[in-house]
Amino acid sequence: MKNFQLKAKILAQTRIKDNYWRCELSAPQIAKNALAGQFINIRVNDGLDPLLRRPLSIHGARGSKIKIFYKVVGKATEILAQKKVGEMLDILGPLGSGFTYPQPAARRSPPPILVAGGMGVAPLIFLAEKLRGVKTTVLIGAKTKGQLLCAWEFKKSGCAVKIATDDGSSGFKGRVSDLLKNLLSASGPSSQPIYACGPKPMLRAVADIANVCGIPAQLSLEEHMSCGIGACLGCVVRTKDGLKRVCKEGPVFLAKDLIW
Amino acid sequence: MQTKFSVEIGKLKLNNPVLAASGTFGYAEEFKDFMDLRKLGAIVTKTLTLKPRQGNPAPRTCETPAGLLNSIGLENPGLEIFIQDKLPFLKKIGIPIIMSIASEEESLEFLELVSRINLIKEVVAVELNISCPNVQGRSNLISQDAESTYKIVQEVRKITDKVLITKLSPNVTSIGAIAEAAEKAGSDAVALINTLGGMSIDVEQRKPKVAAGIAGLSGPAIRPVAVRMVWEVFNKVKIPIIGMGGIMDVSSALEFIIAGATAVSIGTANFINPKISAEIVSGLKEYLTRNKIADIQDLTGSLKICSQR
Structure with missing residues (x-):
């Protein structure tokens, strides 16, 4: 897949709540080619602080536009949140391998289950959009009801939404991986x-469940990246087939291939 | 006015003085979507060893003020797989390929590697990476000792006609003395600097941010150190210098050339702007024209020293 470097104009920049922001960019080549699970690498300013780009999942793509969803956690995201509509961002994308999902014509396969923890909703919204028309179930995990993200957007894409919060303030009380376990044991042998x-701890728990049940699971990993394009070998993870670059062979890996 | 933009590193002629630094450009394929690779003067490959190397545990990199710490640990697929999988793409580009090599077993491996590389006609030069700070179990780098540097360069020199470049470490008291040893032993050029030893700590966990603990610092943070070292080496040796260390733009590339570098390598900046090398090439040309300099080699070491009052 071809990658692009482009100056993307900010079309919309909205604070969702607290430190959570959604941003829409004009990026025609990236929008046209993006797969759910891929990411862009953003240079938030021309200076030396921050020095490196920051990788963010593609949250949606339609026409000539892409969306990102981010949480302000440090200097780079702080600068990003201060950008106004009309400003330009230097971005690389669509990077990485993305999820493998059935194309619209071949959707006879069993309905998928999406499991999102915290900011993990970012790429999964895009996936839910791609899976529209399939009876997708989404399990969203958060610490509290107040920190739940994107439940409404998932519903809008036609997903059945189930919620887990650590404190029980909404939905199932406990971890989202336990909610997944309950769901799978209630439904009996499954190939969803x-x-x-x-x-990471959530992904590991999901991987364990999937591996025990023999269910194929695709996990989108997050790692610190220096280049995002496969050159620096900084973001490697251990797999049964040796070390793999999260930015290039990933960020999506099969649960059965990962060594934790 | 016709400006001369080509430079010579030993018998190797480069169309322009801008190289992609080892370890920051993969095996070039990673950059093909972002720039016309033929615009580069040469490509220096990620360092290769005889056998595949897994490298160091993650996390392997961390950003620091204006810098990047890394301890990749020379992860590479080994010579055989490089020849099979990576070399064909590099050959197709049509610009000089410089192979960076390192040894896990001192001179024996270097000699074995070089004797194999002798047979690859598209590889025009070999860069001896005797300065990687991230190889476990080696407390002293070859390039931290003039005598060891002399010995290894001389041994390799005996068995190859390829252009020989020795990559030097900044983690020394006198880099000039090491460069002299490389020159005396028959190195065609010296490349400097490799990364500067560094460390960064997560204070909440009281753990190093890079798993290996000590790592190598690159990026603009080290540039003044690198420029100073190029100047020192320029005043010690006659062989060409390939200067590097935090070059981010045309003006920082020029600093190195004025301090004494014949060519420059772009490293960390490739991660930030993957087409930066091409931009620096055209920026250098523009500088020459604007300053009516007929030959870029006239700029090398042209630093004007302030006269004493």
Whole structure:
């Protein structure tokens, strides 16, 4: 797949709540080619602080536009959140391998389960959009009800949404991986493919469940990246087939291939 | 006015003085979508060893003020797989390929590697990476000792006609003395600097941010150190210098050339702007024209020293 470097104009920049922002960019070549699970690498300014680009999942793509969804966690995202509509961002994309999902013509396969923890909703919204028309179930995990993200957007894409919060303030009380376990044991032997994105401990728990049940699971990993294009070898993970670059062979990996 | 933009590194003639630095450009294929690779003067490959190397545990990199710490640990597929999988693409580009090599077993491996590289006609030069700070179990780098540097360069020199470049470490007291040893032993050029030893700590966890603990610092943070070292080496040796260390733009590339570098390598900046090398090439040309300099080699070491009052 071809990658592009372009100056993308900010078309919309909205604070969703607290530190969470959604940004829409004009990026025709990236929008046209993007797969759910791929990411862009953003240079937030021309200076030396921050020095490196920051990778962010593609949250949606339609026509000539792409969306990103981010949380302000440090200097780079702080600068990003201060950008106004009309300003330009230097971006690379669409990077990485993305999820493998059935094309609209061949959707006879069992309905998928999406598992999102925290900011893990970012790429999964895009996937849900791509899976529109399939009876997708989404499990969203958050610490509290107040920190739940994108539940409404998933519903809009036609997904059945189930919620888990650590404190029980909404939905199932406990971890989203336990909610997944309950769901799978209630439904009996299943071959519903799993797609997950979230913090590492959550992904590991999801991988364990999927591997025990023999269900194919695709996990989108997050790692610190220096280049995002496969050159620096900084973001490697261990797999059964040796070290793999999260930015190039990933960020999506099969649960059965990963060594934790 | 016709400006001369080509430079010579030993018998190797480069169309322009801008190189992609080892370890920051993969095996070039990673950059093909972002720039016309033929615009580069040469490509220096990620360092290769005889056998595949897994490298160091993650996290392997971390950003620091105006810098980047890395401890990749020379992960590479080994010579055989490089020849099979990576070399064909590099050959197709049609610009000089410089192979960076390192040894896990001192001179024996270097000699074995070089004797194999002798047979690859598209590889025009070999860069001896005797300055990688991230190889476990080696407390002293070859390039931290003039005598060891002399010995290894001389041994390799005996068995190859390829252009020989020795990559030097900044983690020394006198880099000039090491450069002299490389020159005396028959190196065609010296490349400097490799990364500067560094460390960054997560204070909440009290753990190093890069798993290996000590790592190598690159990026604009080290540039003044690198420029100073190029100047020192320029005053010690006659062989060409390939200067590097935090070059981000045309003006920082020029600093190195004025300090004494015949060519420059772009490293960390490739991660930030993957087409930066091509931009620096055209910026250098523009500088020459604007300043009516007929030959870029006239700029090398043209630093004007302030006269004493």
